[in-house]
Amino acid sequence: MKMLSAGVTDVGIKRTRNEDNLLTLGDENVYAVAYGMGGHSSGEIASQIAVEGIANFFKATRQDEEITWPYKMDKNRPYDENRFIMSIKLANLRIFEASQREARYRGMGTTIAGMNFVDGDVLIAHVGDSRVYRIRNGQITQITEDHSLLNDYIKAKKLTPEEIENFPHKNVIVRALGMKETVLVDLSRHPLQEGDLFLACSDGLSGMVTDEQLLDVSQRTPDLEQAAKTMVEMANKAGGVDNITVILSRVNSL
DSSP states (O other): EEEEEEHHHHOOOSOOOOOEEEEEGGGGGGEEEEEEESSSHHHHHHHHHHHHHHHHHHHHHHHHHOOSSSSSOOOSSSOOOOOOOOHHHHHHHHHHHHHHHOOGGGEEOOOOOEEEEEEEEEEEEEEEEEEEEEEEOOOOOOOOOOOBBBHHHHHHHHOOHHHHHTTTTTTTOOOBTTOOOOOOEEEEEEETTTEEEEEOOHHHHHHSSSSSHHHHHHHHHHSSHHHHHHHHHHHHHTTTOEEEEEEEEEEOOO
16 A cells, blocks of 8 residues: 655644644554643643654554553454554553643643554544544545534534534533543544545644635645645634644555
8 A cells, every 4th residue: 555645733823832743654654633732831742742652652563563552452343443542542641641740731631633544444543623534536524523512512402503603612622632541532444445535634724724625725736745735824824723733645556
């Protein structure tokens, strides 16, 4: 499987510090976006621990498949799915432990939205409201489901478009890495097609740029690095109220 990938992260217009981090681990075809939270520098620390933790676990298990894992495997899932979930659970534990050790890191956390391309499939794992989209045959599909208060209300109360637009707590998420000692990771598996394009991003992008605009850029701009930069520029032109991170990964051949 040959992948083409590009990633960009930007502080945005309103913020003075970029607390996002991204992971592009080409050897393992693992890519992830982390949106850090916690104020001061702790959000940046949390997102950095997340991406480094995932990368380190993949590197360690590549060198030694018999290495002891910190949690039991789910017998209903294959090895590659367990491996991806375990890397995120371990990253969560590292963030939680750091927040317990140092008062300045208390309450820090991060979202994670990751992709692992394996054997003609893509594994999508996420916690929080950072997203993964698939662009195929001129259509864009959001694969992940936001772990947010707004999404919970939408599912429970079926809010009108006007109520959704005016919802006062859009940035409140209900699940994140680092909040507790353990975390529930959502993971799904999807078969790939030649030419599929996957977009992982923090809500600094998805909250400022519509899905239709993201689709338009991806179709007009075949160069992935330029497409990613254009998406960031669009988010900034729309206000750039948050940090902006995007990774684009295209299936070049199977």
